[in-house]
Amino acid sequence: MAMRMSSLFLRTLRENPADAEVPSHRLLVRAGYVRRVSPGIYTWLPLGLKVLRRVETVVREEMDAIGAQELLFPALLPREPYEASGRWVEYGDNIFRLTDRRDDDYLLGPTHEEMFTLAVKDMYSSYKDLPLAIYQIQTKYRDEARPRAGILRGREFVMKDSYSFDIDEAGLDKSYQLHRDAYVRIFDRLGFHYVIVQAMAGAMGGSKSEEFLATAENGEDTYVRCASCGYAANVEAVRVPVPDAVDASGLPAAHVEDTPDTPTIETLVAHLEDAFPRGDGRAWTAADTLKNVVVVLAHPDGTREPLAIGLPGDREVDEKRLGAQVEPAVVEAFDEKDFAANPTLAKGYIGPGVLGSEKVSGIRYLLDPRVVDGTAWVTGADEHGRHVLDLVAGRDFTADGTIEAAEVRPGDACPSCGHALESARGIEMGHVFQLGTKYAEALDLKVLDEHGKLRTVVMGSYGVGVSRAVACVAEGNHDELGLVWPRELAPADVHVVATGKDPAVFQFGEELTRGLEAEGVEVLFDDRKQASPGVKFKDAELIGVPTIVVVGRGLAEGTVEVRDRRSGEKREVASTDALAEVLREIGRS
Ligand code: ATP
Numbered sequence: 265m266a267m268r269m270s271s272l273f274l275r276t277l278r279e280n281p282a283d284a285e286v287p288s289h290r291l292l293v294r295a296g297y298v299r300r301v302s303p304g305i306y307t308w309l310p311l312g313l314k315v316l317r318r319v320e321t322v323v324r325e326e327m328d329a330i331g332a333q334e335l336l337f338p339a340l341l342p343r344e345p346y347e348a349s350g351r352w353v354e355y356g357d358n359i360f361r362l363t364d365r366r367d368d369d370y371l372l373g374p375t376h377e378e379m380f381t382l383a384v385k386d387m388y389s390s391y392k393d394l395p396l397a398i399y400q401i402q403t404k405y406r407d408e409a410r411p412r413a414g415i416l417r418g419r420e421f422v423m424k425d426s427y428s429f430d431i432d433e434a435g436l437d438k439s440y441q442l443h444r445d446a447y448v449r450i451f452d453r454l455g456f457h458y459v460i461v462q463a464m465a466g467a468m469g470g471s472k473s474e475e476f477l478a479t480a481e482n483g484e485d486t487y488v489r490c491a492s493c494g495y496a497a498n499v500e501a502v503r504v505p506v507p508d509a510v511d512a513s514g515l516p517a518a519h520v521e522d523t524p525d526t527p528t529i530e531t532l533v534a535h536l537e538d539a540f541p542r543g544d545g546r547a548w549t550a551a552d553t554l555k556n557v558v559v560v561l562a563h564p565d566g567t568r569e570p571l572a573i574g575l576p577g578d579r580e581v582d583e584k585r586l587g588a589q590v591e592p593a594v595v596e597a598f599d600e601k602d603f604a605a606n607p608t609l610a611k612g613y614i615g616p617g618v619l620g621s622e623k624v625s626g627i628r629y630l631l632d633p634r635v636v637d638g639t640a641w642v643t644g645a646d647e648h649g650r651h652v653l654d655l656v657a658g659r660d661f662t663a664d665g666t667i668e669a670a671e672v673r674p675g676d677a678c679p680s681c682g683h684a685l686e687s688a689r690g691i692e693m694g695h696v697f698q699l700g701t702k703y704a705e706a707l708d709l710k711v712l713d714e715h716g717k718l719r720t721v722v723m724g725s726y727g728v729g730v731s732r733a734v735a736c737v738a739e740g741n742h743d744e745l746g747l748v749w750p751r752e753l754a755p756a757d758v759h760v761v762a763t764g765k766d767p768a769v770f771q772f773g774e775e776l777t778r779g780l781e782a783e784g785v786e787v788l789f790d791d792r793k794q795a796s797p798g799v800k801f802k803d804a805e806l807i808g809v810p811t812i813v814v815v816g817r818g819l820a821e822g823t824v825e826v827r828d829r830r831s832g833e834k835r836e837v838a839s840t841d842a843l844a845e846v847l848r849e850i851g852r853s
């Protein structure tokens with residue numbers, strides 16, 4: 265049925281909503297697609313629901329095309345399976361938990377690996393049943409720390425999640441590739457500009473993992489790309505190329521020096537230049553210093569563990585990279601209370617003396633991979649106002665391991681070919697992930713192989729942010745007047761606007777609408793009698809249906825106007841040819 269604006273459940277707004285930071289959020293609210301209920305929780309109004317359904321259709325068609333079968337799990341789930349996988353605890357504050365009248369624990373599903381695994385365990389027992397791919401398009405719940413940008417990061421959102429089940433790794437590789445190819449088709453159809461990047465494989469079990477990021481300057485994910493070899497990775501997943509160890513045999517012994525008032529790297533470098541000019545004539549730089557940053561890991565079980573990270577002084581710790589390494593623990597600041605509880609740490613002058621080999625502080629100490637054996641550093645001497653020079657890694661101190669937590673910068677060497685990396689931002693739209701046997705082991709999903717032996721099933725998991733896609737498409741398709749939908753996703757195929765007072769105009773608009781409808785075209789018909797032409801045009805521009813047909817004064821002379829929302833181009837067509845012209849315009853003839 266055509267949507268008629270005289271009765272459509274819609275109110276467009278001329279003003280931007282106060283809480284909207286990004287264009288898609290502003291426009292989707294103003295144009296009457298969604299409305300906020302509470303932070304990160306939105307109502308889909310009729311126009312918005314049409315777009316959401318169209319995105320779902322694209323996703324569904326491409327999933328069905330690779331033989332994946334659709335089903336639907338509940339969103340309200342019992343605690344036990346998530347307890348068995350460890351995620352009841354691991355998810356920490358990020359899931360919504362609730363109890364029923366009997367005091368039993370439930371959660372609102374943030375993602376459904378456990379349920380899919382158990383369903384297959386319930387029904388299948390032989391390798392002959394595999395491979396299998398099943399999926400759902402369903403509402404997910406996550407108590408996001410920072411719900412953001414309207415439906416872009418919601419606390420309730422729609423995800424397509426699918427899972428593959430194979431007897432072995434080779435099967436998983438095939439299933440993974442099928443999904444990856446399907447995702448390329450999905451995002452091509454949705455009209456995104458996107459990149460496929462290597463992603464973190466997660467703390468447990470998983471191996472290969474890639475993300476589909478829609479390129480967007482205001483995206484929350486940062487990725488790097490190498491123009492020379494094509495390497496691309498989410499910064500979280502970048503592995504720094506490890507330099508070769510250096511021969512330290514000729515290096516002087518370490519010596520502690522007074523460096524008063526040098527609690528920061530800048531003050532330290534200035535002081536070094538002043539008091540200890542280098543013998544080789546080169547100036548001291550921040551990269552010559554070893555900075556030791558202490559944070560607290562808040563583990564899901566409630567314990568708090570200090571962690572020290574040693575990295576070259578010209579680099580900051582990247583919160584997201586660190587967070588991705590220590591998941592499911594959450595990184596918190598090491599505050600005054602923590603300093604008081606760890607008296608061996610001299611704030612501003614912390615060094616490997618208390619962190620390293622001797623373990624005086626008792627704190628776990630991890631180094632940036634660049635701090636290889638044989639490299640010499642200026643670093644804290646664990647006393648207020650003092651630093652140690654010529655402290656050599658491997659010779660004078662060791663650590664408990666390495667960690668990829670230092671920021672990745674444009675110009676850094678590509679881990680794959682050594683060329684300079686470029687950096688850009690994006691929005692995660694999809695994620696393909698080789699889970700391996702993590703969930704199958706946790707929930708004991710085994711089938712008999714061809715020799716009658718029990719084998720743990722190998723799984724993959726694949727997600728698309730369906731509701732996020734609506735925001736993301738809007739983010740990439742708008743101008744100063746409003747939204748400009750790609751044809752496949754627009755809430756209607758044609759927006760017919762009748763202007764003026766002449767009943768013949770409305771009569772014609774109605775007939776054209778019905779004619780188009782009979783051809784299977786979805787029409788939004790502005791049949792409002794009271795609204796002025798100006799208001800109607802503004803609304804049409806705001807709503808963003810790609811083809812606008814204006815029926816107005818020209819009708820008396822036998823013409824109507826066909827407008828292209830994207831280019832702004834207008835052309836007059838004979839009213840007698842209007843139906844055929846519009847069908848041609850939208851590619852239906
Ligand atoms: P993010 O890093 O953005 O929080 P994620 O890695 O936690 O996402 P996945 O668990 O991989 O997300 O979920 C699959 C897809 O679901 C994501 O690629 C994304 O498109 C979408 N998605 C995840 N969280 C949200 C959210 N809060 N609101 C809307 N869509 C989301």
Ligand code: MG
Pocket residue numbers: 692695
């Ligand atoms: Mg993800």
